Amino acid sequence: MTESEAFAAIALATVACDGVLGKDEAHALRLQLEYRTPYKDRSESEMAMLFDQLLKRLREQGSRQLIKDALPQLKESQKETALAVAVQLVHADRTVTTEEQTFLNELAQSVDLPQGKAQAVMDAIMALNHDSLAS
Numbered sequence: 001m002t003e004s005e006a007f008a009a010i011a012l013a014t015v016a017c018d019g020v021l022g023k024d025e026a027h028a029l030r031l032q033l034e035y036r037t038p039y040k041d042r043s044e045s046e047m048a049m050l051f052d053q054l055l056k057r058l059r060e061q062g063s064r065q066l067i068k069d070a071l072p073q074l075k076e077s078q079k080e081t082a083l084a085v086a087v088q089l090v091h092a093d094r095t096v097t098t099e100e101q102t103f104l105n106e107l108a109q110s111v112d113l114p115q116g117k118a119q120a121v122m123d124a125i126m127a128l129n130h131d132s133l134a135s
Helices: 003-016 023-034 044-061 063-073 076-090 098-110 117-129
Strands: none
Touching: 003 023, 003 044, 003 063, 003 076, 003 098, 023 076, 044 063, 063 098, 076 098, 076 117, 098 117
C-alpha cells in the first residue's frame, strides 16, 4: 500500500465505520481528497480505480484491518492530517453515532502521535463542527 492509498484508505474506512455510506459522507470524502496532492492530479477513472481497490479490501478485511495496514505507510504528519480528515468526515452528516465515536477513539490511539496530540487534533476539528449558534 502506498502513502496515497493509505491516506485514502483511512478516509474510506472512516465514512464506512458505521456500516452506512451516506450521501453527505460520500460527498465529504470526495471534497476532502479532491484538492489534496496527489489526488488532485488524478482523473475520475484513476480515483474510481483507487476506491474500487480500497472498497474490495474493506469488504474482505474490514475497516480495522484496513486501518492497521494503512497507518504504517504514513509519516507522523500524514497520520495527524489523516486523523483530522477522519474527524471532519465523521461530522459530515452532522450526526456522530456511537460507532463513529468509537472508531475515532480507536484511530486516535492507533495513529501513535506524541502524547496529547491526537486528542488536540480531535478537539480542534470537533470545535470547528460544533453548531454553537443552534438553539
